[in-house]
Amino acid sequence: MTHDLLGLFDCDEMTLRQHVSKALSGADDGELFVEHAQAESLTFDNGRLKGGSFNTDQGFGLRAVAGEAVGYAHAGELSLAALNRAADAVGAVTHGYSGSYASAPQRTNAKLYGEGNPIGSPSFEDKVKLLTEIDAYLRGKDDAVRQVTASIAASWQVVEILRADGHRVRDVRPMTRINISVIAGKGDRQESGSFGTGGRMAFTDFLTEESWQHGADEALRQALVNLEAIDAPAGTMDVVLGNGWPGVMLHEAVGHGLEGDFNRKKTSAFAGLMGEMVAAPGVTVVDDGTIDARRGSITVDDEGTPSAYNVLIENGRLVGYMQDRQNARLMGMKATGNGRRQGYSHQPMPRMTNTYMLSGDKSPQEIIASVKRGIYAVSFGGGQVDITSGKFVFGCTEAYMIEDGKIGAPVKGAMLIGNGPEAMKRISMVGNDMALDKGIGNCGKAGQWVPVGVGQPHLRMDQVTVGGTRA
Numbered sequence: 001m002t003h004d005l006l007g008l009f010d011c012d013e014m015t016l017r018q019h020v021s022k023a024l025s026g027a028d029d030g031e032l033f034v035e036h037a038q039a040e041s042l043t044f045d046n047g048r049l050k051g052g053s054f055n056t057d058q059g060f061g062l063r064a065v066a067g068e069a070v071g072y073a074h075a076g077e078l079s080l081a082a083l084n085r086a087a088d089a090v091g092a093v094t095h096g097y098s099g100s101y102a103s104a105p106q107r108t109n110a111k112l113y114g115e116g117n118p119i120g121s122p123s124f125e126d127k128v129k130l131l132t133e134i135d136a137y138l139r140g141k142d143d144a145v146r147q148v149t150a151s152i153a154a155s156w157q158v159v160e161i162l163r164a165d166g167h168r169v170r171d172v173r174p175m176t177r178i179n180i181s182v183i184a185g186k187g188d189r190q191e192s193g194s195f196g197t198g199g200r201m202a203f204t205d206f207l208t209e210e211s212w213q214h215g216a217d218e219a220l221r222q223a224l225v226n227l228e229a230i231d232a233p234a235g236t237m238d239v240v241l242g243n244g245w246p247g248v249m250l251h252e253a254v255g256h257g258l259e260g261d262f263n264r265k266k267t268s269a270f271a272g273l274m275g276e277m278v279a280a281p282g283v284t285v286v287d288d289g290t291i292d293a294r295r296g297s298i299t300v301d302d303e304g305t306p307s308a309y310n311v312l313i314e315n316g317r318l319v320g321y322m323q324d325r326q327n328a329r330l331m332g333m334k335a336t337g338n339g340r341r342q343g344y345s346h347q348p349m350p351r352m353t354n355t356y357m358l359s360g361d362k363s364p365q366e367i368i369a370s371v372k373r374g375i376y377a378v379s380f381g382g383g384q385v386d387i388t389s390g391k392f393v394f395g396c397t398e399a400y401m402i403e404d405g406k407i408g409a410p411v412k413g414a415m416l417i418g419n420g421p422e423a424m425k426r427i428s429m430v431g432n433d434m435a436l437d438k439g440i441g442n443c444g445k446a447g448q449w450v451p452v453g454v455g456q457p458h459l460r461m462d463q464v465t466v467g468g469t470r471a
Contacts, residue, residue, distance in 0.1 A: 003115070003172060005034040005058070005160040008078045017166055019080065020062075023087035024164035028099035029065040029325055030090075033302060034058075034078070034160040035344040040119045041153035044131035054119075061344040064090040065326050066097045074345045102329060104167035108306035112290060112297045113200035115172040117156040122203060127152050130212070138182055138216050144224065146190065147183040152176075154203070161304040169304040175295070175451060176203050177439060180215050184223035191229070191412070193222025194397070196440035201293045222379070222398050225410045232399065232414035232468030238374035239416060239464045240367055240402065244435040245379055247454035251355050251443070252385040253392040253420035254285060258312050258320075259338070259350040259445075260327035262387050269390030269421050270318060278318045279424035282360050285313040287322055289337055289353030295439040296354035296453030303339035303348050310336045312355075313424075324350045342448040352443060356455030360430025364458040367429045369405040375414055375466055376400040376407055390420035393467070415467030423461060431458030 006013050016032075024030045036058040043051040059076040062083065071090030075082040122130070134150045157173040177198025183190055195215040197206060241249065254270075262268035270278060279285070289298050289307025298307045303325050312320050323331070324339030327350055340351035368376060376399060383394035394416045401408035418426075436455035443452040 003158055003170065005036055005078070005158060006162065009080065011080045015080070017162065019083055019087065020162055021164045023062060023083070023090065024064050024101065026094040026098050027064040027066055027101060027164070028329065029102040030063045030164065031303060032162040033061045033063070033341070033344055034162070035060070035157065037155065037157045037343060038117065038119055039153070039155040041151060042127050042131060043149065043151040044128070044135055045149045046147055047135060049128055049131070057343070059344045061346070062086040062090055063347060064094050066093045066099055068330065069093040070326070070347060072347045101164055102325065104163055104165055105303065105305040105335065108300065110290065110299055110306065112299050113174060113293050114202070116174060116202060118154045118174045118176045118202045119156060134180060134212060134216055137213065138220055141220060142184065142224070144184040144186060144227065145182060145220065146185045149181045151179045159302065161302070163304070167304065169300055171299050173298070174200050174202070176201060178207065178212065178215065179440065180219045182219045182223045184220065184227050186227055189227065191223055191226035193219045193224070193226060195219040197438040199293045199295050199439040200297060225398060226412055229410035229412035231470040232375070232411035232466065233470045234466060234468040236463050236465055238371045239461045239466065240371060240374065240376045241456065241459045241461065242376070242378040243364070243431060243433050243457050244455060245437040246377060247356055247437065247456035248380050248441065249383060249392070249394050249416070250285065250357055250456055251352060251452065251454045252383050253390070253418070253423060255287070255352050255355045256385060256387050256445070257390060257420055258322060259352070260321045260323040260331060260333070261350050263321050264327050264331050267388050269388065269419070273318050276318055277316045278421050279313050279316045280427040281316045282430050283313060283316050283424060283427055284311065284358040285355070286311050286358065287338065287352055287355045291354055291453070294354050294436065294453050295441060295451045296352070298340070298353060301337045301339045301348070302341045303335070305335045305337045305339060307337040307353060310338070322350045322352060324348050340450050342450060346448050349446065349448070351445060351450055352452050354436065354453030354455065356434065356436060356453070357430070357457065359432045359434040359457045362429045362431050364431050364433055367431055367458050367460045368402060368407060370429065370460065371402045371405060374402045375411065376402050377414065377416065385420065390422070391418070392420060393417050411468070413469050417465040417467055423464065426461045426463060427459055428462050429460035433457045
């Protein structure tokens with residue numbers, strides 16, 4: 001597969017440039033986005049291979065931006081005829097409009113990941129063998145294991161962005177991940193545990209026997225802990241959040257509210273609060289797309305802007321939003337490298353990359369010891385947030401009681417309920433152990449999915465509403 005996607009059109013590059021330039025005349029901004037993507041996934045469930053898929057897709061999306069309006073058309077055919085049909089469609093927004101075409105994003109020499117396609121290695125047979133080994137390993141480990149599901153997935157995406165001014169950017173994006181989930185049972189009771197890891201790297205970079213066994217052990221440990229768990233209490237109490245993956249709560253409850261489009265339209269709970277205290281002192285939140293090989297990292301976003309280290313909240317104060325080019329221009333701000341899209345059939349919009357809270361000065365032990373009675377939430381499953389009101393609800397997949405400063409019995413069914421901006425002000429202690437998740441995050445917005453990363457240190461939040469089944 002060639003990396004030169006523009007060469008796949010049935011015309012030379014000069015002709016293509018002329019047609020793109022003509023299609024976007026009078027627009028404020030816009031580009032031709034060309035993509036070739038491959039993806040493979042295998043799922044092993046209950047002792048046999050349950051699912052296997054491989055697919056490739058390629059096409060282009062043409063976008064013209066005129067003020068707040070956007071014309072977008074896409075096609076799965078890389079031809080001049082398809083491009084001209086798309087140009088006719090997007091031309092509706094620039095008809096009678098005379099914008100001045102925005103200057104191109106700056107270039108970058110950064111290389112955050114390799115360009116190799118991870119799908120072919122290990123081979124299909126070796127992947128099936130690995131999934132079989134994971135299944136056998138877990139079943140041999142503990143008689144309580146009733147079900148094992150393991151999956152392995154890889155993708156490879158090549159994108160080319162061509163602007164009306166001739167500016168051209170290419171990015172090649174690999175991705176791999178492995179997921180293991182276990183159901184353990186005792187009598188009539190069954191509980192689950194899971195582990196996943198991955199990133200923009202080859203399988204050989206992380207898939208050793210030692211690493212998958214550690215992942216399998218971790219999934220089993222969580223299932224066995226949950227098997228002993230008592231019903232979570234309900235009420236208002238102090239909560240300690242673990243480091244790493246619990247940052248998903250920060251992503252949902254705060255991150256989405258700091259995306260430029262919601263703030264421009266004033267539909268975010270954080271709208272109009274720039275420069276104000278929106279979190280407790282000591283809380284600093286960043287979105288950083290520049291970390292090597294991370295799942296949420298991108299060398300350039302899907303508009304060609306280099307990704308960046310963007311400070312959103314600094315020492316409790318709101319200092320920045322995540323922006324794509326359109327929202328940045330309409331808000332009189334700078335594009336931050338957060339214009340992302342699922343693929344060529346979707347428009348870019350402001351999206352997170354790796355969003356995390358920086359470390360503070362407290363040890364995890366100090367934080368736990370400071371709580372008289374509360375919940376220690378180590379891992380989360382799903383959560384929901386209402387961007388406009390800031391209200392959120394999150395279910396804990398691993399949590400414990402804290403009694404007199406010590407970790408007590410595991411609890412099940414704990415739900416954390418609150419409001420993003422308000423919850424951020426309830427943070428009273430920030431740990432010194434910031435960690436990122438293991439590389440499993442996906443984020444949905446407006447029907448589009450993109451890979452993301454989350455992270456945080458241990459945190460203490462005072463007087464949080466906990467939903468549980470025990471008074």
